[in-house]
Amino acid sequence: MKPKVLFVDDEPEVLSSFLSILKIHYDISTSDNPVEAVSIVKNNGPFSVVVSDYRMPKMNGVELLSEIMKIEKNTTRILLTGYSDFQAIVQAINNGNIYRYLTKPIVIEQLINNIDDGIRQFNLLKSEKELLEKTLKGSVKLLMDILSVSNTKSFVRVSRVKNIVKRLASKLNYEPLWEVEIAVMLSEIGLVGVPFDIVDKKERRLPLTPEEIKIYNNHPKIGSELIKNIPRLENIARVIEYQSVSNFTDFDPSELESNKALMLSEIITVAKIYDKISDAGLSHLDAIDYLNKRKNFSPHIIKLLEIEFGEQDISRSASIESVFIEDLKEDMILAEDIVDNFGMILYAKGKELSDMIILRIKSMAKNRKIIQPIKVIRYKENY
Structure with a gap:
C-alpha cells in the first residue's frame, strides 16, 4: 500500500503537476482550498505527509499545518514557500508546527527525498505511539490486577x-x-x-x-x-x-x-x-x-x-446474578471465586471480566469441570 500524501495549493495547475509526477510513488490527494484540506484530513486521514503552499486565501500554509497538527499530531508537515516569507516560516518551525520547509522553485527530486524522509518520520512516530499504548495498557492492567487481588x-x-x-x-x-x-x-x-x-x-x-x-x-x-x-x-x-x-x-x-x-x-x-x-x-x-x-x-x-x-439509588443500579459460563459478559464483576471441582481458584472474587478473561474461562471449561452457575455483579447500562 502506498503512503498517503496530501498536497494543498490554491493553484490547480500546480496540483495537477504534482499528481501526474508523484502518483507513481504515493497515494496522492489534492486540494486547492485549505479549509477543505482540513476536512479531508479529518475524514480521510491519517496522512503520512501533508505538503502545503504558504500563500493561500482564507488560511495560509502555517495556519493550515497548525490545524492539521491538532487533528493528527504524527502527520509530517512540509511547507513550500518563497524567500520573502522567511520570518514567518522560522517562527512556525520554532513553534513545532512544521517538519521542513522547501523554497520555490522546487526540484522534484528534492521534494521526493523530503517526502520520503517525512514518511519515515511518520512511521517512526506511529510505531512509538503503538508501543507506548501497549506498554500503557499492560501497566494499567497489571496495577488493576494487583488491586483486585490485594x-x-x-x-x-x-x-x-x-x-x-x-x-x-x-x-x-x-x-x-x-x-x-x-x-x-x-x-x-x-x-x-x-x-x-x-x-x-x-x-x-x-x-x-x-x-x-x-x-x-x-x-x-x-x-x-x-x-x-x-x-x-x-x-x-x-x-x-x-x-x-x-x-x-x-x-x-x-x-x-x-x-x-x-x-x-x-x-x-x-x-x-x-x-x-x-x-x-x-x-x-x-x-x-x-x-x-x-x-x-x-x-x-x-x-x-x-x-x-x-x-x-446508585447502590440499587447494581445487582448480583447467577449466570453460566456461556452468559458471561464483559464488565461483569465476579461476586465469588471461580473454582473447579477440585476447589482450585481459577479467578478470584472481585475480578472485572474482559473479553480475554471470558475466552480463557471458556477454554478452561473444555478441559476441567468448573462449578456453575457463577455469581456476578452486573450494572445497569443507563448510567
Whole structure:
C-alpha cells in the first residue's frame, strides 16, 4: 500500500503537476482550498505527509499545518514557500508546527527525498505511539490486577464509582476522556502500600488510632508515586495525589476549572462519598444533602450530580446474578471465586471480566469441570 500524501495549493495547475509526477510513488490527494484540506484530513486521514503552499486565501500554509497538527499530531508537515516569507516560516518551525520547509522553485527530486524522509518520520512516530499504548495498557492492567487481588472491596467500589465519574466528567467536558476511567480505577492503588490490618479495619468501619489514620491517609501519595513514571499517566498521578485534599473550596474557582487533575480528583471524591452513602441504604436526596452540608466541594459538581442521577439509588443500579459460563459478559464483576471441582481458584472474587478473561474461562471449561452457575455483579447500562 502506498503512503498517503496530501498536497494543498490554491493553484490547480500546480496540483495537477504534482499528481501526474508523484502518483507513481504515493497515494496522492489534492486540494486547492485549505479549509477543505482540513476536512479531508479529518475524514480521510491519517496522512503520512501533508505538503502545503504558504500563500493561500482564507488560511495560509502555517495556519493550515497548525490545524492539521491538532487533528493528527504524527502527520509530517512540509511547507513550500518563497524567500520573502522567511520570518514567518522560522517562527512556525520554532513553534513545532512544521517538519521542513522547501523554497520555490522546487526540484522534484528534492521534494521526493523530503517526502520520503517525512514518511519515515511518520512511521517512526506511529510505531512509538503503538508501543507506548501497549506498554500503557499492560501497566494499567497489571496495577488493576494487583488491586483486585490485594483489596477486593476497593476494586469493586471503584468499579462501581467509575460509572458516576465518567458521566459527570463528560458533562463537565473533561478531556481526554480516556484518562477518566483509568484515574478512577487506580484511585485507590496506593492501598497496596498500606498494612492490611489498617485497610481491613477501615473497610469494616472500625476505629483507627491517630497513627493508623495518618498511615491510611497517605495512600494517595503512595499511589501517585507508583504510577507517576509510567508514560502518559503523569496527569493521573496528580489526580490521585489530589485525593489528599480535604477541602476543595480552599482553591480559587478559576484554578478548580483550569487545573484538570484537581477537577477530576474532586469529581472522584464526590462520587465515592455519594456511593458510600447510597450503599448504606440512604436516598439520593440524603446523599446530596450530606454533600451540601459538608461545604468542602464545588456546588456546581454536587448540583450536576443531583440533576444527572435524580431519584435513582446508585447502590440499587447494581445487582448480583447467577449466570453460566456461556452468559458471561464483559464488565461483569465476579461476586465469588471461580473454582473447579477440585476447589482450585481459577479467578478470584472481585475480578472485572474482559473479553480475554471470558475466552480463557471458556477454554478452561473444555478441559476441567468448573462449578456453575457463577455469581456476578452486573450494572445497569443507563448510567
